[in-house]
Amino acid sequence: MKRREFLRIASLAPAAALALACARGVGTGRRGRRVILLAVDGMDPRLTRSFMDRGLMPNCSRLARMGGFSRLGTEFPPQSPVAWSSFITGTGPEEHGIFDFVHRDPATIAPYLSTSAVEPGGAAARIGKLVLPLEGSSMRLLRRGRPFWHCLTGDGIPVDLMKLPVDFPPASAGGARILCGLGTPDVRGSQGSFTFFTDNPRMISDDTSGGVVTAVRGEEGRFECPLDGPADPFREGSPTSRISLSITVDRASGGALVETGSGAAVLGTGEWSGWIPVRFEFLGGLSRVNAIARFFLRSVDPYFELYVSPLNMDPSRASMPVSSPRDYAPDLAFELGPFHTKGFPEDTKALSRGVLDDLSYIDQAMFLYREQLSLMREGLRRFSDGLFFFYFSTLDLNLHMFYRDLDATSPTHGTVAEGARGIVPRLYAMMDEAIGEAMGMLDEDTYMAVISDHGFSPFRRGFNLNTWLAAEGYSRLADPVSARSGDMFRGTDWGSTAAYGLGINSLYLNLRGRETGGVVDPSEAPGLLSEIAAGLLGAVDPVTGLHPVSNVRILGGGAVPDLPPHAPDLIVGYADGFRASWETTLGQYSEDVVSDNTDRWSGDHCMDPDAVPGVIISSLRTKIPDPALRDIGRTVCGFLGASTEPPGRNILDG
């Protein structure tokens, strides 16, 4: 009798636990108003309108008929970190503090990522070469200002923000559920760096921009490939950790076996793997960093060529917070399997460097799009109330790389592979399908908007701001030869330099009292900035006869009060077809002020904001003539009935 009783209790206990588990996700049945925001980075109003007119985007056409289609004001400069920070805070760069992809330390002129920074750890115990940190290092979000959704969460309105840009680490969640997007680093703390292993001597290069090419030697078809990971915090000097990938190459079959120590993949030539776990262990395995990577076998014969994607943090066991609550990303990974966590998911640098070709790059982009679609579907499945936001990177990064297909006058137009022709309308049509899926949630209590942070323009000619400044006498090169071969202003005579360019749109004065060894007296700054601005607007490209700069905004010299020291003094708005040259972004000089952009990165938006507005397609009519991205937060709060309102305008109220 008692044994039967035991068995009954023992079988009921797990059943009760399982019933509790099954109860998860069952809602209360009551639902209020809701907002669905689909953020499509880089969605261009002109291209969208054109593809809608051609019938390639039927869902956008339907959505536009319900409410409207309009240009959406971006920021100056129209860069994603700047614009999305304005979206989050409802304010401009002078308030949220993000002015460019990179800022510079005025004391050293060293550039750093504008959105987040590593905070070094505190005290540590040392035993020989072993270091035991008593307080670990951490990441800090550099964006300032109050996120608009605090007005919602403060009223108990649910907020779900998936792949949210410029919010890593998600320290200001304020009760919202956040999955971090743009700005999330890889496990090495960088914005993404590929590794390419080869025994092909022609591929070996010292260039480390976006990734490293590592020479390896095989023995009887076996390659031991050293893969660098994060810094080891437990060893003196925090050296880079490293594991060895074991690769078995079979030239007869054209395949390879890739073993990472925690996962394996068999690949044929020209094939991608799925996400493969890669683990870096410290302190004899007591501490570990879990990463995921994808592998692409480019060739085995005559040379071995293997691409390894940037090491994404494993969402189920991320070493840094990629979501808030921290359990959110693992929960999504539990449902969907591993997914990319790095902010810039598509590896554009690998295509620029020729490590990936057009078609293998597109394979990667499609894989990432499908992952983003799965995440959106999962988010929508869980969404019942409040705000749901989802961000797609697909159009932005892929238009950067394939604008040359649209632009017959691009210097790289002829480089588009046959199978990649027509990729841009295909991408827009794919995005339309995602929008159509989200539209399935529309009802009379739901407001839905598709928004973008900027549009796109061709990037045919690069303008070297530093070379122009030198040519106009605003800076001086002590050693012109080394200035043209090195980066970070090598060869610059700082004692005779009044201004310099760094980042994509930023110009700084070499200001006394701010820059170390600054030469420009603050009282001279307003006049000097006006003079430089006039000169920039008057500059002419000798090849095309066009003006490379069509707009400038002066911030320094007291034009905008209380600017932080990292803010630029002047923002350069390049004209349609022009952008800062690649050398400018690195503090380099070139022979010519304006030159052809021969990179496959052939479309851009870091220009005059009037040339690259964003777009809004919404289910309700926009009642103001000039809606802007920074108005969206207030609009959402107004629609959902928040008791307090963030800065900006409610575009539905007029």
Add this chain to the structure above:
Amino acid sequence: MGEALLGAAGLVSRLYSVAAVPAASLSPVFGLALLSVLTGIPMAEAFRLASPRGLDSLMRQALSRIAGMILHVDDPVSVIRLALSSLWRTLVFLAALLLPMLLAAVPFMVSYGQIESRFGRRMPGDTVVVIVGTDAIQPVEVRGDGVEVLPPVVRGVSPQTVAFRAAVDGRGTIVLDGREVEIGIDRAGTPVPSAFSTSITIAGLLDPSVRILTGDGPELYGSISLEPVRYRLAGIRSGWLVLYIVFSSLGATAWFLLAMRRRP
């Protein structure tokens, strides 16, 4: 001898398969819970049978001395004397627990491989990577029966290895130099093959997911890439091992308490 061991291991495995039958049509977590709870019974019995008499008396003595410390808190000499006495009895109690705990661990360890092979790993989609090692000089011939061996088949020479992807829908067989390895899974609660070997090992005897290859030919060994299963219970995600420990402990505790109540 080897065949007798294999036969015994096969019998144990069949017993677990029979025990899992009631939950076969349910979510795998039910099967995991059922086998774990049942494992708790031999754990509790082993613990109970090996427990020396007076174990509960030792515990009570230690607790009574703690109570004495509270009562004589104004008398430092008594507090110290009682504290030392309590500490000693606690140590004796823990020492007396050692053997029963070790014996209770035996059924736990036997069940570990059985439960992991059934509920701890799963197919990563419909394709797995199979890596075969061998001491043979001739290349290992690979074919599938109900399994599609996807190209390329990668052959390494030093050491001699063969690696390939196998697409399997349900369950099939890969044939390596004429020797068969089952692959895939046909229903919840059956062991998912994860490794194979021509040699008999302890791991192979305790873990039915390790297939022992019989028949003549060179030595073969290998692995089938699976991924660990994670479960969600009451909103909490965990690996199978945590659930196994929790449910087997619950089962053992319930059985032990019932046995104590039955005692005259």
